[in-house]
Amino acid sequence: MKLFKAEEYIDQLSIDSVIFGYKNKELKVLVAKVHFEGDFWSLPGGFIYKEEGTDLAAARILEERTGLRDIFLEQYRVFGQEGRSNNVLFENLLNVPKSDFFTKEDFKWLSQRFVSIAYYALVEIDRVKLSKGVFDEKVEWVDYKKLPNLIMDHSLMVEHALETLRLNFDRKLIGFNLLPETFTMRELKELYEAVYDKPFARNNFQKKMLDLNVLERLEKKYTGAANKAPYLYRFKH
Amino acid sequence: MKLFKAEEYIDQLSIDSVIFGYKNKELKVLVAKVHFEGDFWSLPGGFIYKEEGTDLAAARILEERTGLRDIFLEQYRVFGQEGRSNNVLFENLLNVPKSDFFTKEDFKWLSQRFVSIAYYALVEIDRVKLSKGVFDEKVEWVDYKKLPNLIMDHSLMVEHALETLRLNFDRKLIGFNLLPETFTMRELKELYEAVYDKPFARNNFQKKMLDLNVLERLEKKYTGAANKAPYLYRFKH
Numbered sequence: 001m002k003l004f005k006a007e008e009y010i011d012q013l014s015i016d017s018v019i020f021g022y023k024n025k026e027l028k029v030l031v032a033k034v035h036f037e038g039d040f041w042s043l044p045g046g047f048i049y050k051e052e053g054t055d056l057a058a059a060r061i062l063e064e065r066t067g068l069r070d071i072f073l074e075q076y077r078v079f080g081q082e083g084r085s086n087n088v089l090f091e092n093l094l095n096v097p098k099s100d101f102f103t104k105e106d107f108k109w110l111s112q113r114f115v116s117i118a119y120y121a122l123v124e125i126d127r128v129k130l131s132k133g134v135f136d137e138k139v140e141w142v143d144y145k146k147l148p149n150l151i152m153d154h155s156l157m158v159e160h161a162l163e164t165l166r167l168n169f170d171r172k173l174i175g176f177n178l179l180p181e182t183f184t185m186r187e188l189k190e191l192y193e194a195v196y197d198k199p200f201a202r203n204n205f206q207k208k209m210l211d212l213n214v215l216e217r218l219e220k221k222y223t224g225a226a227n228k229a230p231y232l233y234r235f236k237h
Numbered sequence: 238m239k240l241f242k243a244e245e246y247i248d249q250l251s252i253d254s255v256i257f258g259y260k261n262k263e264l265k266v267l268v269a270k271v272h273f274e275g276d277f278w279s280l281p282g283g284f285i286y287k288e289e290g291t292d293l294a295a296a297r298i299l300e301e302r303t304g305l306r307d308i309f310l311e312q313y314r315v316f317g318q319e320g321r322s323n324n325v326l327f328e329n330l331l332n333v334p335k336s337d338f339f340t341k342e343d344f345k346w347l348s349q350r351f352v353s354i355a356y357y358a359l360v361e362i363d364r365v366k367l368s369k370g371v372f373d374e375k376v377e378w379v380d381y382k383k384l385p386n387l388i389m390d391h392s393l394m395v396e397h398a399l400e401t402l403r404l405n406f407d408r409k410l411i412g413f414n415l416l417p418e419t420f421t422m423r424e425l426k427e428l429y430e431a432v433y434d435k436p437f438a439r440n441n442f443q444k445k446m447l448d449l450n451v452l453e454r455l456e457k458k459y460t461g462a463a464n465k466a467p468y469l470y471r472f473k474h
Contacts (some may be wrong), residue, residue, distance in 0.1 A: 010248060011247060011248045054320055057317075078312055080292070082289055115247065115285070217370065
């Protein structure tokens with residue numbers, strides 16, 4: 001069963017995606033263990049059909065590799081250094097007999113120098129369902145500070161994606177759709193603390209958020225109990 | 238004299254650059270009139286050698302097309318929509334007998350669907366010297382609000398580049414190296430007004446700039462004249 005057809009794709013051009021996941025006040029990254037011998041981990045990535053739009057390709061590849069659909073993917077950078085190639089990985093794989101997806105010709109194609117268009121996203125882990133793609137042994141959420149040994153420049157890709165995520169995060173907040181419909185100021189603060197990996201002072205944080213003018217404070221319901229429940233907020237439309 | 242060798246480049250991948258130029262309180266964009274019949278204008282762009290780094294390719298292409306060297310080019314986005322091709326331009330050119338740089342095979346290659354990596358820069362017009370490339374009839378600085386009819390999605394490229402330029406411009410200020418070694422607050426304000434296409438109130442602007450903590454105010458020289466010369470500033474190192 002040969003699934004991979006190099007001739008259908010644009011030569012020397014790939015896509016890789018850094019998918020950050022948020023859960024329990026922690027920021028994780030989605031990585032895949034390549035479905036062969038050896039300890040090779042990579043970001044979910046793939047190739048672009050000759051007539052396929054890049055954004056569509058990024059969404060398709062992500063779904064094929066991880067089962068994730070309808071994610072707000074943002075293109076953030078191209079990694080196109082000279083000498084950027086998978087050859088170490090694929091030289092190893094050349095000797096793996098069970099790799100029935102690829103021929104030796106495919107390996108040669110895959111070992112070329114590649115320019116990669118990188119995307120990133122941030123999702124709430126509980127809302128998404130993973131399912132590994134045909135090329136992967138497994139896909140996993142890992143702590144972004146404890147990444148396994150990623151191939152090529154994939155660690156650098158994560159680093160740059162994190163920088164991009166942090167830059168103007170206020171403006172991205174709504175688009176990423178990370179919080180439940182209504183949430184407390186504390187939940188919002190915990191999200192910021194996970195993204196920036198540092199604590200924020202409660203009062204300053206609240207003031208800063210309210211100044212952004214994107215939050216709507218909901219009326220408290222009268223419960224009869226002592227009025228200690230925190231205010232709930234939602235994003236203005 | 239056939240100068241163009243399609244087989245040396247990565248297939249279906251190109252680079253285009255939006256070069257903003259600043260002079261006399263105005264923001265301009267560098268465009269090239271393609272060196273053939275017809276009224277085709279484009280951003281300075283080209284292709285990437287199979288083993289060439291993308292940033293190096295962007296710098297090389299810009300120099301070949303415009304003579305500009307050592308420009309701080311920043312990659313900002315990929316334009317890779319499905320159906321993105323030069324075919325209208327090149328179908329026209331197919332009938333041009335004097336195009337001795339290209340063969341019909343080259344035109345076919347050039348008419349494919351292309352993914353383009355876009356770069357932008359901002360330069361002081363007086364500091365740079367243009368010299369048209371072999372493929373261009375001329376290269377020109379034009380008002381960014383009065384662009385000629387650009388091919389493909391090049392107008393959109395300019396629009397997105399301008400958005401990117403404006404986003405966090407404060408942080409880019411020093412890197413772009415746009416002002417003389419020393420400058421007045423007024424000169425700085427004029428630059429901002431050109432980039433954002435709107436006036437800034439003098440006092441607010443000055444306060445905002447000083448709050449950035451990147452400016453060093455120089456002592457005024459004693460000239461004997463009435464002390465009306467404005468303060469000079471320079472960037473802190």
